Amino acid sequence: MITKRCQELDVTTLLERFKAGDRRALARAITWVENGAPEAGELLRATFPDTGKAHVIGITGPPGAGKSTLVDKLAVHLRQRGKSVAIVAVDPSSPFSGGAILGDRIRMQRSVGDQGIFMRSLASRGHLGGLSVATADVVGLLDAFGFDTIIVETVGAGQSEVEIMELAHTTCVVMIPGMGDDIQAIKAGILEIGDVFAINKADREGADRAVSEIEAMLDLGHMGAPGINRWDENPTASADALKRLDRTGHHSPEETAGVQAQFSAAVQNVAERHGLPLPGHVTWRPPVVKTIAKDDQGVDSLVDWILQHLAFLQETGRWERMLERNAANKLRELVGMKAARRVLDQAAASGLLEQLTASVINRQTDPYTAAEKILSQVCCHGSN
Amino acid sequence: MQRRVRVLVAKLGLDAHDRGAKVVARAYRDAGFEVIYTGLYQRPEQVAAAAIQEDVDVVAISSLAGAHLTLIPELTRLLKEQGADDMLVLAGGVIPQEDVPALKEAGVAAVFGPGSDLDEIIRFTRENVQRT
Numbered sequence: 001m002i003t004k005r006c007q008e009l010d011v012t013t014l015l016e017r018f019k020a021g022d023r024r025a026l027a028r029a030i031t032w033v034e035n036g037a038p039e040a041g042e043l044l045r046a047t048f049p050d051t052g053k054a055h056v057i058g059i060t061g062p063p064g065a066g067k068s069t070l071v072d073k074l075a076v077h078l079r080q081r082g083k084s085v086a087i088v089a090v091d092p093s094s095p096f097s098g099g100a101i102l103g104d105r106i107r108m109q110r111s112v113g114d115q116g117i118f119m120r121s122l123a124s125r126g127h128l129g130g131l132s133v134a135t136a137d138v139v140g141l142l143d144a145f146g147f148d149t150i151i152v153e154t155v156g157a158g159q160s161e162v163e164i165m166e167l168a169h170t171t172c173v174v175m176i177p178g179m180g181d182d183i184q185a186i187k188a189g190i191l192e193i194g195d196v197f198a199i200n201k202a203d204r205e206g207a208d209r210a211v212s213e214i215e216a217m218l219d220l221g222h223m224g225a226p227g228i229n230r231w232d233e234n235p236t237a238s239a240d241a242l243k244r245l246d247r248t249g250h251h252s253p254e255e256t257a258g259v260q261a262q263f264s265a266a267v268q269n270v271a272e273r274h275g276l277p278l279p280g281h282v283t284w285r286p287p288v289v290k291t292i293a294k295d296d297q298g299v300d301s302l303v304d305w306i307l308q309h310l311a312f313l314q315e316t317g318r319w320e321r322m323l324e325r326n327a328a329n330k331l332r333e334l335v336g337m338k339a340a341r342r343v344l345d346q347a348a349a350s351g352l353l354e355q356l357t358a359s360v361i362n363r364q365t366d367p368y369t370a371a372e373k374i375l376s377q378v379c380c381h382g383s384n
Numbered sequence: 385m386q387r388r389v390r391v392l393v394a395k396l397g398l399d400a401h402d403r404g405a406k407v408v409a410r411a412y413r414d415a416g417f418e419v420i421y422t423g424l425y426q427r428p429e430q431v432a433a434a435a436i437q438e439d440v441d442v443v444a445i446s447s448l449a450g451a452h453l454t455l456i457p458e459l460t461r462l463l464k465e466q467g468a469d470d471m472l473v474l475a476g477g478v479i480p481q482e483d484v485p486a487l488k489e490a491g492v493a494a495v496f497g498p499g500s501d502l503d504e505i506i507r508f509t510r511e512n513v514q515r516t
Contacts, residue, residue, distance in 0.1 A: 027439035031398045035387050099413035106423030
């Protein structure tokens with residue numbers, strides 16, 4: 001019976017139902033995309049024109065920080081503000097069996113009962129980086145389906161699961177008290193990617209200390225108050241901030257101004273990325289919010305900051321730049337993937353792959369030369 | 385194409401005993417299935433919505449509090465109503481033999497009582513999920 005029903009559901013019918021707002025069709029579309037089913041390509045092609053509208057919020061942080069509970073409350077608050085919300089939550093797959101236990105729904109009891117919210121659990125399926133390979137395409141489907149906001153919860157992250165920042169417009173890093181000292185806070189990695197920080201379980205000992213350590217870490221790279229800073233509106237504040245930047249105190253205001261005038265475009269870019277107060281810039285200093293997700297405390301304020309960050313992205317043209325960057329990345333990624341597959345398929349079909357693999361095993365050829373041979377014989381003469 | 389069978393393990397109603405559900409969830413995981421666990425105290429409407437959103441192949445209900453004849457047929461009715469009666473529905477836990485025919489009548493494919501072999505549950509699931 002099961003097989004019969006699925007044969008009935010061809011991609012054209014599914015797309016019709018998808019566009020009519022049928023959630024079952026959306027759920028099946030996600031399955032196809034996640035599995036890389038033959039229909040996935042057509043689905044993604046047909047839904048692509050409707051993407052690029054939703055605000056994607058990434059929630060990341062270590063295991064047990066309370067991400068799922070926080071996502072539950074965030075979704076409820078966003079619903080109260082009139083947004084339709086989809087949630088994608090990624091949990092790890094077993095490296096042994098490939099199976100998984102996806103437990104994020106357990107913490108999402110308030111939001112999953114709401115018809116305005118669609119929630120889907122994904123297994124990481126061996127992918128590292130905090131998401132699964134299909135997560136971006138799944139977000140694309142939800143975007144095309146018409147959700148205003150899509151919350152993506154990563155697997156419990158360590159220090160380097162930073163993939164979410166490419167996918168999300170607004171990344172919220174969730175920390176808890178007692179995770180380490182101020183050196184942990186200035187390390188590279190996950191703490192660099194937060195647009196908003198939540199110190200969850202803030203009723204625990206050490207919450208204020210955790211907040212001040214994150215604040216101190218942020219102040220090493222950003223000037224201004226939490227949230228949007230408009231440096232052009234207040235030239236004096238801008239100049240003051242620049243003076244404070246010059247921590248040596250050896251430069252006169254004129255010299256500082258001279259240095260500023262010499263900033264190249266590249267330096268300006270760096271300055272902008274780190275929220276340095278150049279005149280004319282609107283910068284974002286990530287806020288740090290204390291939350292107790294299980295009691296719904298601080299979540300309203302967190303939502304305020306997240307929506308303010310969205311306003312910041314839209315106001316400063318960063319939203320458009322993200323779309324451009326994502327389009328370029330996606331195109332490169334697809335060409336890379338497809339080219340690699342085609343080259344390997346052709347090399348396998350001609351027997352070249354097998355022959356060269358054997359000579360690498362025998363140490364007659366090295367893998368670098370062998371790879372070049374395959375590329376030059378199959379498709380890509382004269383490339384590097 | 386990377387295909388994984390997805391199983392929703394669910395607890396319905398005021399039934400607080402989920403050791404069995406966790407054992408079965410773990411067995412499915414170790415057999416390579418992707419398991420979504422709902423947590424406790426679910427209404428049939430919530431389980432049906434979860435099954436549809438997660439697009440699972442299997443819904444496995446664990447029942448140890450005696451409300452199976454009320455809650456499970458209500459769930460299968462909701463699944464049918466929403467066009468999701470192609471999912472394989474399994475029940476397990478403390479379910480008397482005499483209640484099994486009524487559950488099967490309601491669309492439950494198999495009932496696994498106390499002492500069931502985990503391998504048998506996995507085998508039955510594999511053989512009866514035919515979705516392409």
